[in-house]
Amino acid sequence: MARWKYNKNRDDEYFRYDKIRRGKDKRKKKQDGEEKFVLDEVQWKKEDGWFRARVVEVQKRYAFVAPQDDDGTIDTKDVWLGTVARKYLQSKRMERNSVAVGDVVLCRPTDDREADIETDIPCCVIVNLAPRHSEISRRDPTSQERSHVLASNVDQLLVVASYQSPLVKWGLVDRYLVLAEEQGIEPIIVLNKEDLLKEESEEFRQRCREEIETYRRLGYRIFSLSVLTNSKDPAITEIGELMKDKVTILSGHSGVGKSSLVNMYRPEIVQEVEPDADIFYKGRHTTTYASFIGLDTGGYVIDTPGIRSFLLGDRSSIDLSYSFREFRPYMGACKFRECRHIDEPGCAILDALQKGEITNRRYRSYKGLLLGDTGREGRTRDDELEKG
Numbered sequence: 001m002a003r004w005k006y007n008k009n010r011d012d013e014y015f016r017y018d019k020i021r022r023g024k025d026k027r028k029k030k031q032d033g034e035e036k037f038v039l040d041e042v043q044w045k046k047e048d049g050w051f052r053a054r055v056v057e058v059q060k061r062y063a064f065v066a067p068q069d070d071d072g073t074i075d076t077k078d079v080w081l082g083t084v085a086r087k088y089l090q091s092k093r094m095e096r097n098s099v100a101v102g103d104v105v106l107c108r109p110t111d112d113r114e115a116d117i118e119t120d121i122p123c124c125v126i127v128n129l130a131p132r133h134s135e136i137s138r139r140d141p142t143s144q145e146r147s148h149v150l151a152s153n154v155d156q157l158l159v160v161a162s163y164q165s166p167l168v169k170w171g172l173v174d175r176y177l178v179l180a181e182e183q184g185i186e187p188i189i190v191l192n193k194e195d196l197l198k199e200e201s202e203e204f205r206q207r208c209r210e211e212i213e214t215y216r217r218l219g220y221r222i223f224s225l226s227v228l229t230n231s232k233d234p235a236i237t238e239i240g241e242l243m244k245d246k247v248t249i250l251s252g253h254s255g256v257g258k259s260s261l262v263n264m265y266r267p268e269i270v271q272e273v274e275p276d277a278d279i280f281y282k283g284r285h286t287t288t289y290a291s292f293i294g295l296d297t298g299g300y301v302i303d304t305p306g307i308r309s310f311l312l313g314d315r316s317s318i319d320l321s322y323s324f325r326e327f328r329p330y331m332g333a334c335k336f337r338e339c340r341h342i343d344e345p346g347c348a349i350l351d352a353l354q355k356g357e358i359t360n361r362r363y364r365s366y367k368g369l370l371l372g373d374t375g376r377e378g379r380t381r382d383d384e385l386e387k388g
């Protein structure tokens with residue numbers, strides 16, 4: 001179920017969307033209120049050594065947290081092992097994990113006996129959770145009803161793709177954009193491995209240029225670069241600037257160059273460690289594993305494996321249409337209020353498509369997401385054709 005968090009850009013289009021949506025499901029609002037689990041007013045007790053922290057890593061029953069100052073600075077080198085207080089673990093929420101990377105939590109220091117684990121990392125109990133301003137979640141692969149929150153309180157979504165090796169999947173880029181639009185967080189799109197373009201046909205290059213232009217026209221920030229062969233590219237500096245003082249979640253398929261890009265902004269190359277290795281709990285690798293990475297240019301990047309292969313849950317045509325920016329002006333203009341924009345008569349979207357105001361490729365992304373016929377991750381028939 002999509003959760004809408006529009007707290008900015010409450011423009012005409014949004015109000016129109018909201019009106020259409022509410023007309024469809026009047027009872028929804030009340031339910032939302034009842035589901036509330038987090039405490040609205042978090043009392044941050046400074047006494048007794050209680051401290052505010054950010055969840056930097058979630059591991060089965062434990063969460064690793066790092067203290068956060070009043071000004072938002074997170075000490076990612078001072079990692080604590082946190083156990084979630086039982087009342088949260090027993091929450092009725094349909095979520096796989098009780099806390100997520102990025103959560104702002106209140107912690108009470110404890111000794112490791114309470115944490116029930118042998119460790120030399122300082123231990124604490126997570127006693128409270130602040131309301132999230134954004135939430136990146138996917139359908140839990142182990143249970144259709146539950147959602148798996150991958151990260152929370154993120155400001156930006158960095159979508160990395162490569163032109164080739166692996167081949168760019170525009171459908172997957174769109175899927176990430178839907179996620180960002182729903183949460184009202186700023187997406188930044190990066191197309192990496194520009195150097196490999198010279199081996200491609202002019203037709204392929206032209207096609208890529210057109211796609212990039214489409215995103216640019218829609219107002220998205222999109223960069224084309226090669227981390228490996230041109231580390232002095234001004235685009236790299238510009239992206240670093242955009243990440244300053246923000247929490248950015250990193251997304252994109254395996255092998256596109258996410259780590260290569262993030263390493264441009266990090267003081268040291270961080271070594272990957274087996275997530276479940278026993279040694280982890282002994283404390284030796286805490287600073288090298290956390291999913292919450294401090295950048296030397298300022299800001300933080302969340303790099304969590306789950307986002308690499310996430311599935312969007314089902315969305316209604318009304319919700320999904322709002323996530324495609326170019327569909328918004330036509331909202332409410334279709335003959336039927338609940339038009340899916342597939343084959344309905346008097347459909348304003350199909351009309352716009354006909355007139356070339358919406359590209360075929362973006363429309364196919366929409367259709368694929370609505371009808372759930374994308375098959376494997378981000379792979380639309382269009383992407384398959386692209387290869388040939």
Ligand SMILES: Nc1nc2c(ncn2[C@@H]2O[C@H](COP(=O)(O)OP(=O)(O)OP(=O)(O)O)[C@@H](O)[C@H]2O)c(=O)[nH]1
Nearest residue numbers: 192193226227228229253254255256257258259260
């Ligand atoms: N040709 C070329 N190769 C690149 C470029 N940037 C990264 N690579 C290579 O692509 C491969 C994957 O890069 P990573 O940074 O590990 O990619 P990733 O997205 O972090 O991959 P996962 O960790 O599997 O998700 C490595 O062999 C890099 O050297 C580039 O600009 N051009």
Ligand SMILES: [Zn+2]
Nearest residue numbers: 334339341347
């Ligand atoms: Zn329509």
